[in-house]
Amino acid sequence: xxxxxxxxxxxxxxxxxxxxxxxxxxxxxxxxxxxxxxxxxxxxxxxxxxxxxxxxxxxxxxxxxxxxxxxxxxxxxxxxxxxxxxxxxxxxxxxxxxxxxxxxxxxxxxxxxxxxxxxxxxxxxxxxxxxxxxxxxxxxxxxxxxxxxxxxxxxxxxxxxxxxxxxxxxxxxxxxxxxxxxxxxxxxxxxxxxxxxxxxxxxxxxxxxxxxxxxxxxxxxxxxxxxxxxxxxxxxxxxxxxxxxxxxxxxxxxxxxxxxxxxxxxxxxxxxxxxxxxxxxxxxxxxxxxxxxxxxxxxxxxxxxxxxxxxxxxxxxxxxxxxxxxxxxxxxxxxxxxxxxxxxxxxxxxxxxxxxxxxxxxxxxxxxxxxxxxxxxxxxxxxxxxxxxxxxxxxxxxxxxxxxxxxxxxxxxxxxxxxxxxxxxxxxxxxxxxxxxxxxxxxxxx
Numbered sequence: 001x002x003x004x005x006x007x008x009x010x011x012x013x014x015x016x017x018x019x020x021x022x023x024x025x026x027x028x029x030x031x032x033x034x035x036x037x038x039x040x041x042x043x044x045x046x047x048x049x050x051x052x053x054x055x056x057x058x059x060x061x062x063x064x065x066x067x068x069x070x071x072x073x074x075x076x077x078x079x080x081x082x083x084x085x086x087x088x089x090x091x092x093x094x095x096x097x098x099x100x101x102x103x104x105x106x107x108x109x110x111x112x113x114x115x116x117x118x119x120x121x122x123x124x125x126x127x128x129x130x131x132x133x134x135x136x137x138x139x140x141x142x143x144x145x146x147x148x149x150x151x152x153x154x155x156x157x158x159x160x161x162x163x164x165x166x167x168x169x170x171x172x173x174x175x176x177x178x179x180x181x182x183x184x185x186x187x188x189x190x191x192x193x194x195x196x197x198x199x200x201x202x203x204x205x206x207x208x209x210x211x212x213x214x215x216x217x218x219x220x221x222x223x224x225x226x227x228x229x230x231x232x233x234x235x236x237x238x239x240x241x242x243x244x245x246x247x248x249x250x251x252x253x254x255x256x257x258x259x260x261x262x263x264x265x266x267x268x269x270x271x272x273x274x275x276x277x278x279x280x281x282x283x284x285x286x287x288x289x290x291x292x293x294x295x296x297x298x299x300x301x302x303x304x305x306x307x308x309x310x311x312x313x314x315x316x317x318x319x320x321x322x323x324x325x326x327x328x329x330x331x332x333x334x335x336x337x338x339x340x341x342x343x344x345x346x347x348x349x350x351x352x353x354x355x356x357x358x359x360x361x362x363x364x365x366x367x368x369x370x371x372x373x374x375x376x377x378x379x380x381x382x383x384x385x386x387x388x389x390x391x392x393x394x395x396x397x398x399x400x401x402x403x404x405x406x407x408x409x410x411x412x413x414x415x416x417x418x419x420x421x422x423x424x425x426x427x428x429x430x431x432x433x434x435x436x437x438x439x440x441x442x443x444x445x446x
Contacts, residue, residue, distance in 0.1 A: 071118035072440035084429040092422040093375025095268040097189035097221040152202040164257035166292035181353040182371035208243040222286040224266035235261035257290040278337040284321010312354040336386035343381030369398040394420035
């Protein structure tokens with residue numbers, strides 16, 4: 001810096017000094033004048049470009065294809081070995097919700113997921129999740145999401161996991177236990193996904209406040225494929241989440257959600273009073289309310305060494321409509337379920353779960369979960385003479401321990417005592433599981 005000061009001083013002296021008829025000095029002065037004029041011209045051009053950039057609308061960004069040409073690709077490998085009592089364990093008192101992973105015995109490739117994600121352009125992001133489970137390949141999610149609506153709004157469209165509840169948006173590899181809770185088995189089979197649109201609003205407040213609404217096809221339980229085959233939505237949902245910090249060591253989040261569906265000919269397989277496999281078809285209205293709460297703790301807010309999480313959810317569901325019971329393999333008249341007649345059906349059921357997971361040292365965690373359902377009030381109408389109506393509360397205890405050699409791999413041992421089926425002895429379950437992530441993998445939600 002001093003040498004530039006001396007040079008400037010020398011040039012000032014030359015410029016202000018007495019006039020001499022020295023051609024060298026005149027040439028130097030002329031060169032300095034040209035440099036000054038050139039810099040002034042460049043400075044004026046830069047100021048003009050800056051004003052143009054400030055006046056350009058924010059909604060007209062320059063498109064970029066770099067992100068979409070190089071998508072984030074990830075693969076999640078999951079497998080398990082399970083020892084449990086033979087046969088299926090349906091939830092007594094509840095119509096089966098269909099999809100339900102994790103019931104296999106012995107060795108199994110439980111749930112493998114391939115994910116692709118990228119910014120489509122500066123205004124949109126895309127994501128897809130393709131899963132292999134139960135010898136089938138399915139598109140679990142495939143959506144676009146806006147990046148710049150402004151004012152806290154975000155729009156998502158396509159197929160996505162609904163924002164109702166807390167655990168519904170989690171894929172199986174993000175669960176804290178090997179299997180899902182009985183509550184989600186009763187509500188959705190695994191989770192509720194929408195083919196539709198979702199609008200969220202994040203309030204500009206210090207306290208976290210998120211409001212959301214969804215309109216969708218409603219083709220999955222508690223909806224149905226026939227119910228979604230129409231002009232207009234077959235299901236809609238609304239939810240609100242609020243949360244914040246509790247001092248320097250803890251944070252929390254609570255939520256309320258509502259889901260309404262209009263299923264038509266929703267199929268469920270059950271056993272009649274004679275133990276025969278029959279099919280029920282339900283058409284009507286299904287309404288569910290969910291409440292969720294999560295509390296997290298970590299010393300100084302850093303969960304790397306130690307952390308604790310408590311989470312709980314509660315649901316209540318009412319269904320009204322008509323139910324048809326039929327035996328697809330019936331060869332003679334007079335069966336308990338012969339499809340005639342369809343009669344009024346009403347049910348009011350509820351359930352909840354609570355779980356705690358404690359990381360007591362780096363890489364090691366322990367977890368405990370308790371699930372409980374209430375079969376509540378169920379009326380099959382004239383089909384009460386064919387279908388069992390049980391006053392029972394399915395419940396289950398689960399204890400797990402897992403070890404994560406890194407953030408990309410995990411090994412888990414889970415012990416469970418399952419009493420979800422009336423009349424079956426306690427199912428004492430032992431499961432060993434691995435979960436490994438390859439490639440890009442986004443951070444999990446709160």
